[in-house]
Amino acid sequence: MRRFVTKQNRALVSELVRTDFKLRYQGSVLGYAWSLLRPLLLFVILYVVFVKVLKSGGGIPHFPVYLLLGIVIWNFFYEMTVLSLGSIVARGDLIRKISIPRWSIVLSTSISALINLFLNLIVVLVFIFINHVDLLRTSLWLPLILLEVYVLALGVSLFLSAAFVKFRDLSYIWEVVLQAGFYLTPILYSLSIVPPKYQKFILINPLAQSIQDARYAVVTHSPLAITTSRIFHHGWYMYIPFGLVVAALVIGLIYFRRESKYFAENI
Amino acid sequence: MSDDNIAIKVEGVGKTFRLPHEKNNSIKSAVINFYKRKRTFEKQVALQDISFEVKKGEFFGIVGRNGSGKSTLLKLLAGIYHPGKGTININGTLTPFIELGVGFSPELTGRENVFLNGALLGFNRSEMEAMYDDIVAFAEIERFMDQKLKNYSSGMQVRLAFSIAIRAKGDILLLDEVLAVGDAAFQQKCYNYFEELKKRKQTVVFVSHDMGAVRRFCTQALLIEDGEIKKSGTPDDVAGQYTLDNIATTEKQTFAEKEKNQKLDTKLVKSLSIKMRSPVSLGLQDQLVFDIKYKLNKPFDVVLGYTISKQGVSVAEMNSKKLKLDNKVNTEHVLTHKTGVEAFNAGAYVIDIAIFDRKGMEIVGYSLNCAQFVIGENDKTKGGIIRVEGEWDQ
Numbered sequence: 001m002r003r004f005v006t007k008q009n010r011a012l013v014s015e016l017v018r019t020d021f022k023l024r025y026q027g028s029v030l031g032y033a034w035s036l037l038r039p040l041l042l043f044v045i046l047y048v049v050f051v052k053v054l055k056s057g058g059g060i061p062h063f064p065v066y067l068l069l070g071i072v073i074w075n076f077f078y079e080m081t082v083l084s085l086g087s088i089v090a091r092g093d094l095i096r097k098i099s100i101p102r103w104s105i106v107l108s109t110s111i112s113a114l115i116n117l118f119l120n121l122i123v124v125l126v127f128i129f130i131n132h133v134d135l136l137r138t139s140l141w142l143p144l145i146l147l148e149v150y151v152l153a154l155g156v157s158l159f160l161s162a163a164f165v166k167f168r169d170l171s172y173i174w175e176v177v178l179q180a181g182f183y184l185t186p187i188l189y190s191l192s193i194v195p196p197k198y199q200k201f202i203l204i205n206p207l208a209q210s211i212q213d214a215r216y217a218v219v220t221h222s223p224l225a226i227t228t229s230r231i232f233h234h235g236w237y238m239y240i241p242f243g244l245v246v247a248a249l250v251i252g253l254i255y256f257r258r259e260s261k262y263f264a265e266n267i
Numbered sequence: 268m269s270d271d272n273i274a275i276k277v278e279g280v281g282k283t284f285r286l287p288h289e290k291n292n293s294i295k296s297a298v299i300n301f302y303k304r305k306r307t308f309e310k311q312v313a314l315q316d317i318s319f320e321v322k323k324g325e326f327f328g329i330v331g332r333n334g335s336g337k338s339t340l341l342k343l344l345a346g347i348y349h350p351g352k353g354t355i356n357i358n359g360t361l362t363p364f365i366e367l368g369v370g371f372s373p374e375l376t377g378r379e380n381v382f383l384n385g386a387l388l389g390f391n392r393s394e395m396e397a398m399y400d401d402i403v404a405f406a407e408i409e410r411f412m413d414q415k416l417k418n419y420s421s422g423m424q425v426r427l428a429f430s431i432a433i434r435a436k437g438d439i440l441l442l443d444e445v446l447a448v449g450d451a452a453f454q455q456k457c458y459n460y461f462e463e464l465k466k467r468k469q470t471v472v473f474v475s476h477d478m479g480a481v482r483r484f485c486t487q488a489l490l491i492e493d494g495e496i497k498k499s500g501t502p503d504d505v506a507g508q509y510t511l512d513n514i515a516t517t518e519k520q521t522f523a524e525k526e527k528n529q530k531l532d533t534k535l536v537k538s539l540s541i542k543m544r545s546p547v548s549l550g551l552q553d554q555l556v557f558d559i560k561y562k563l564n565k566p567f568d569v570v571l572g573y574t575i576s577k578q579g580v581s582v583a584e585m586n587s588k589k590l591k592l593d594n595k596v597n598t599e600h601v602l603t604h605k606t607g608v609e610a611f612n613a614g615a616y617v618i619d620i621a622i623f624d625r626k627g628m629e630i631v632g633y634s635l636n637c638a639q640f641v642i643g644e645n646d647k648t649k650g651g652i653i654r655v656e657g658e659w660d661q
Binding site for chain 2: 014261
C-alpha cells in the first residue's frame with residue numbers, strides 16, 4: 001500500500017487533475033464559472049419540464065430536489081465511467097513514453113468527476129434551501145452512500161479503461177448500456193409506479209439502491225420510501241447491491257492490474 | 268540483489284510483439300476470429316536472450332541500427348513494456364527520458380507545462396516552485412512563460428523540456444536520442460550536461476546513433492543487432508564494430524559477401540593466417556597492428572606481403588623483402604606488423620596477405636579479405652584513396 005501513496009504519485013495525480021480541469025473550460029469567456037453554471041442551467045430546464053409542465057412525481061414531497069439528487073448521482077456515475085473509459089487510450093502518449101503508474105490516470109479522472117459531483121451538490125443545496133427541505137440527521141448518511149457509488153464507478157472504470165485498449169467497440173456498447181441503465185434506474189420516475197414484484201429486481205442494482213437511499217436520507221425521510229432494505233424486509237438479500245459493488249471493484253482491480261502491463265504495446 | 272555495485276541486471280530477457288495483420292480491436296472481429304480459430308497476427312521477435320549488467324557509476328551506451336531493438340530494450344528497462352521472458356532487476360530509482368517534453372500540452376501555458384512535466388518526473392509542487400526560476404533561466408525564455416505552449420517555436424519547446432529534464436534525479440537515468448534535436452548551441456548544452464553526469468559518477472544508460480558521443484561519454488557499451496547482443500565491451504570496440512557494420516552496408520561491399528579466399532601451394536606452405544591486434548576502429552593517431560602467422564611444409568626463403576584495399580582498389584602494399592625470415596618446417600612463425608594510419612581517409616579497409624618465395628618473387632600462397640578495419644574519422648572535408656593536407660587560399 002505504501003508504494004501507492006508516495007509523494008511522487010500524489011504530486012502526479014494532483015497535477016493530472018489540475019490539467020484536466022484547466023483544459024476543460026479552456027478558451028471559454030466565463031471559464032471555471034461554467035462548472036457551476038452548467039448544472040444550474042440544466043437543473044432549471046429539468047425543473048421546468050418535469051415539475052411545471054409534466055407535473056410528474058405527484059405525491060412525493062419536495063419532488064424537484066428529489067429529482068435533482070437522483071440526476072446528480074446518476075450523472076456522476078455516467079461522467080466518471082465515460083471519461084475513464086477513454087482515459088488510458090487518450091493518455092497513450094504518456095503511457096508509451098514514461099512509466100508512470102497506470103492507475104494514476106484513472107484515479108485522476110475519477111477525482112475530476114468527484115470535483116464535479118461536489119459542485120453539482122452545491123447547486124442541489126441551493127435547491128434544498130429554496131424548497132425548504134428539512135435537513136435531518138439522516139443526511140449524514142449521504143457521504144457513505146456517495147462513497148458506495150464512487151467505489152462502484154471506480155471498479156467499472158478500471159475494467160472499462162483497460163478493456164477499451166483492446167476493444168474499441170466498447171465506447172459504443174457502454175453508451176447503450178448506460179442509456180438502458182438510465183431507464184432501469186428510478187431517476188425520472190418514482191418507483192411507486194412500478195409493480196411491486198419488479199421493484200425488487202430494480203433495487204438489486206446498486207445505483208438504484210444508492211439513489212433511493214440518498215433520497216430517503218436527504219429529502220423524503222418518509223418511512224414509506226421504497227428503499228432496498230425496506231423492499232427486502234431487512235433480509236440478507238438487501239446486501240446484494242453492496243456485494244455487487246465489492247465484486248465490481250475486485251474484478252476491475254484484478255483485470256486492470258493484469259492488462260496494464262501490456263498497455264504500452266497494445267495502445 | 269546480492270551485489271551492491273550493480274545498478275541494472277538483465278538476465279535472459281526476450282520480447283515478442285504480436286502484430287495483428289488487421290488490427291483486431293473490435294469485439295466483432297475478436298468474436299469472428301475466435302470462432303474461426305484463426306490467428307491473424309504475426310509474431311515479431313524484438314529481442315531475444317539479452318543479458319548484461321550495468322554497474323553503479325557507469326555511463327552505459329546502447330547502440331544499434333534502426334529496428335535493432337534498442338528502443339524496445341530501453342522501454343523494458345524503463346518499465347514501459349513488460350518482458351515476455353527473463354528478468355530485469357533495477358537497484359534504485361530510475362528516471363527515464365525516452366523523449367523530451369512528454370505530456371506537454373499545447374493549450375497550457377509554459378508555466379503550467381513546467382509543473383505538469385515536473386510531476387511526471389516525480390517532483391511535487393513545492394519542489395518545482397523551488398527549481399522554477401532556474402529552469403526558466405536555463406531555457407532562456409523568461410518572457411514567454413505565461414503564453415500558451417502552442418505559440419512557442421519548436422526550439423523553445425525543446426529548450427524548456429530539456430531544462431526540466433536535467434533536473435531529474437534518480438539513481439539511474441535513461442536517455443534516448445535526446446541529442447538528435449536542436450542547433451549546435453543546444454547540442455553543446457547537452458554535452459556539458461553529459462560531462463557533468465559523467466564527472467559526478469551518475470549511472471546512465473544512453474541510447475544513441477552518434478558514435479562520437481558514445482566514444483566521448485560512455486565507459487561501457489553494447490551493440491544490438493536484430494534483437495541480439497552482437498558485441499559488448501569498451502565504447503571504442505563497440506562504436507568501431509557499429510561503424511564497420513554501417514559502412515559495410517552503405518557501401519554495398521559487405522565483408523561477409525566477399526568470400527574469404529585462400530589458396531596455398533601445399534607442397535611448400537602448410538598454413539597462412541592473420542590476427543588483428545589493434546581494434547577494428549582506428550583514429551588517425553592510432554597504429555594498425557597485426558600478426559601474420561605461417562607454417563611451412565618445406566623450407567624456402569620466405570617473404571611476406573600485404574595489401575590494404577578500399578572499395579576494391581589497392582591503397583597500400585608492403586612486403587618483407589628486407590628481412591630474412593624463419594623457415595623451420597612445421598613450426599608456427601609469427602611476424603608482427605605495425606603502421607600508422609594518418610594517411611588514410613575515413614572508411615572501411617580490407618587486408619589481403621600473401622607469402623612469396625624470394626627466388627623470382629613467386630606467390631606460393633595468399634589469403635584474400637582476411638581482416639578488416641575502419642578509420643572512424645569524422646572529418647567530412649576529406650575523402651578518396653589518399654589523404655591530402657591541402658589548404659584553401661581565398
